[in-house]
Amino acid sequence: MNRQSTTRPYGVDRRSVLAAGAAGFALATSGCIDRVESAVGQDTDRLALSITTVPADGDREAVRIARHLEAHLEAVGVDVSIDMRSRSNFLETVLIDHEFDLYVGRHPADYDPDFLYETLHSRYANESGWQNPLGFSSMPVDDHLEAQRRVDGERRQERVATLLEALVEKKPLDPICFPEEHRVVRTDHFDGWSPDHPESRHGYLGLEPNEDVDRLRVLVTDARISRNLNPLSATLRERGSTIDLLYDSLATEHDGELVTWLAENWELTAIEGTEDGDANTEAVVTLREDCRFHDDEPVTADDVAFTYRFLEDTALGRTEFASPAPRYRSHVSTLEDVTVESDHELRLEFSAGFEAAERALTVPILPEHRWREQVDARAENAEAFTATQGQWGLVTMDNVPAIGSGPFRFESRSEREHLALERYDDHFTRREDVDLPSVGVEQLQFGIDPGSASSIERVANDGADVTASMLEAHALDTIPDDPVVDHLESPSRSFYHVGFNARIEPFSNPHARRLVSGLLDKAWIVEEVFDSHATPTATPLPEEWVPDRLVWDGEDPVAPFFGADGELDAEAARDAFEATGYRYDDQGRLRL
Numbered sequence: 001m002n003r004q005s006t007t008r009p010y011g012v013d014r015r016s017v018l019a020a021g022a023a024g025f026a027l028a029t030s031g032c033i034d035r036v037e038s039a040v041g042q043d044t045d046r047l048a049l050s051i052t053t054v055p056a057d058g059d060r061e062a063v064r065i066a067r068h069l070e071a072h073l074e075a076v077g078v079d080v081s082i083d084m085r086s087r088s089n090f091l092e093t094v095l096i097d098h099e100f101d102l103y104v105g106r107h108p109a110d111y112d113p114d115f116l117y118e119t120l121h122s123r124y125a126n127e128s129g130w131q132n133p134l135g136f137s138s139m140p141v142d143d144h145l146e147a148q149r150r151v152d153g154e155r156r157q158e159r160v161a162t163l164l165e166a167l168v169e170k171k172p173l174d175p176i177c178f179p180e181e182h183r184v185v186r187t188d189h190f191d192g193w194s195p196d197h198p199e200s201r202h203g204y205l206g207l208e209p210n211e212d213v214d215r216l217r218v219l220v221t222d223a224r225i226s227r228n229l230n231p232l233s234a235t236l237r238e239r240g241s242t243i244d245l246l247y248d249s250l251a252t253e254h255d256g257e258l259v260t261w262l263a264e265n266w267e268l269t270a271i272e273g274t275e276d277g278d279a280n281t282e283a284v285v286t287l288r289e290d291c292r293f294h295d296d297e298p299v300t301a302d303d304v305a306f307t308y309r310f311l312e313d314t315a316l317g318r319t320e321f322a323s324p325a326p327r328y329r330s331h332v333s334t335l336e337d338v339t340v341e342s343d344h345e346l347r348l349e350f351s352a353g354f355e356a357a358e359r360a361l362t363v364p365i366l367p368e369h370r371w372r373e374q375v376d377a378r379a380e381n382a383e384a385f386t387a388t389q390g391q392w393g394l395v396t397m398d399n400v401p402a403i404g405s406g407p408f409r410f411e412s413r414s415e416r417e418h419l420a421l422e423r424y425d426d427h428f429t430r431r432e433d434v435d436l437p438s439v440g441v442e443q444l445q446f447g448i449d450p451g452s453a454s455s456i457e458r459v460a461n462d463g464a465d466v467t468a469s470m471l472e473a474h475a476l477d478t479i480p481d482d483p484v485v486d487h488l489e490s491p492s493r494s495f496y497h498v499g500f501n502a503r504i505e506p507f508s509n510p511h512a513r514r515l516v517s518g519l520l521d522k523a524w525i526v527e528e529v530f531d532s533h534a535t536p537t538a539t540p541l542p543e544e545w546v547p548d549r550l551v552w553d554g555e556d557p558v559a560p561f562f563g564a565d566g567e568l569d570a571e572a573a574r575d576a577f578e579a580t581g582y583r584y585d586d587q588g589r590l591r592l
Contacts, residue, residue, distance in 0.1 A: 047590045048079035052103040064529045066104040072519035075570040077590035091235040096128045109493040111253045118330030128390025129234040129326025135503035136172035149356040161547040168558045171513040176496045177534040182471040188484040206437030214442040221469040223416040223448045230399035234326035247364035247404035281357040287344040294409040301340045306368035315387035326390035328363045419446040473531045517559035524566035
């Protein structure tokens with residue numbers, strides 16, 4: 001059935017968005033020759049590559065993986081260098097500038113496989129942000145990505161499995177392992193700790209002081225949260241726990257399922273089908289009443305509708321082409337129409353099944369009066385208003401102080417030293433009739449400590465209450481055997497991986513990507529780099545989504561390591577390169 005909005009239509013012309021993407025793709029590919037020259041280097045046509053990653057004080061495991069790969073690339077005749085960059089600069093290089101050959105990093109992933117849509121769909125190949133930073137393009141993979149969105153249950157499981165089969169063959173990225181998440185907490189000041197804490201909203205709910213304490217002292221290894229609180233920023237965070245505390249979403253993920261949050265409830269209905277049973281979805285969402293932003297303005301359905309439109313075009317129609325947000329872009333890409341029925345009710349229509357549609361309910365809800373005002377001010381004060389996708393001021397500003405409607409609000413900060421959030425007492429989690437644990441902590445004090453071992457020591461010495469950032473594997477042996485220090489362990493959806501820039505040679509060729517993947521001994525990396533506190537993988541999804549053929553069984557089922565126990569069989573690897581069409585000179589150097 002076809003529906004028309006009677007009030008406040010969604011108003012985004014998808015044809016202009018697709019046209020902009022097509023034009024941008026042509027521009028991107030036109031510059032490939034220059035990038036090939038930079039990758040090849042000055043030594044005629046010798047293959048030269050740079051591995052981009054962060055320094056050891058940012059991620060020691062990533063550096064060790066990069067060194068492992070560097071040694072094996074050199075052994076097969078490649079001229080290799082490692083390009084170490086700060087965390088923010090690393091993300092800017094990969095996500096915004098796309099100026100890398102290959103990189104080693106950790107992907108934040110998500111609770112639902114649909115995060116692969118934004119990561120790999122060719123419609124995003126020329127966008128800045130978390131959308132397809134690899135520049136990967138494959139029509140069959142696009143078809144699989146779209147197909148898994150349109151169905152639910154067992155049929156979706158089958159389509160995700162087919163997608164994974166295609167990905168391991170194409171190797172746009174090579175997943176290495178899922179690290180375990182380890183943290184330490186003190187148990188003498190607060191009760192209610194759980195393995196959820198603190199990378200979810202629920203991790204902070206229900207914590208209660210057991211003495212005269214009103215401040216939770218949280219340690220993070222990354223100073224970026226003291227510098228930027230913009231929910232749209234692509235370079236200032238990988239995971240969004242701080243944003244989740246400052247901003248509400250309609251729904252929130254807990255224990256792998258979506259539960260109500262700002263929405264009091266929602267009802268999903270299949271409204272249209274195709275011949276093979278693929279369904280479109282309608283969601284009627286009812287907001288909790290009497291919710292307010294931190295500046296005391298009411299939260300209404302208009303703010304929700306504005307948020308969805310803004311994520312698709314942060315310029316709000318003021319420029320020739322849309323300027324999608326560098327984050328949350330694909331969350332809302334199945335949303336076809338929004339109708340505001342009242343101050344507290346909306347009707348949403350999606351070109352997706354229930355599971356993919358619900359992911360749109362997890363984006364942070366933005367106050368329209370603040371963000372629209374900033375777009376208007378920039379447009380009115382500029383002779384020629386431009387909004388370069390992913391890079392213009394509104395999506396890169398620090399957004400301090402942040403104004404959301406979440407359970408905590410901004411109090412103060414000192415750049416590179418601390419961020420303080422205070423409890424928002426008017427938040428719905430403080431109401432007696434809301435079936436959620438209450439926020440018992442009055443203040444969250446985020447302190448910066450770049451080292452895992454030093455963070456553990458500070459908690460042990462009562463200088464902090466919790467390490468919020470994942471502890472590195474090498475530091476776990478320093479956790480003291482102390483009755484007031486608890487070690488929290490939980491599985492992780494995030495995964496370490498090697499990402500290939502598919503825009504340039506040699507990685508525009510899937511054969512080259514698979515060959516380099518064969519230089520990684522994932523089992524050895526897990527044992528030696530992560531001290532066995534990780535699970536090797538051939539796919540970017542946890543095992544419950546993986547078909548039997550691709551379940552890890554001691555080696556990568558498509559690109560097994562050229563060697564054993566971390567030792568490369570260089571002769572076998574070189575033979576494989578030559579069999580694929582590469583050649584060697586008389587000095588053993590690999591040529592294109």
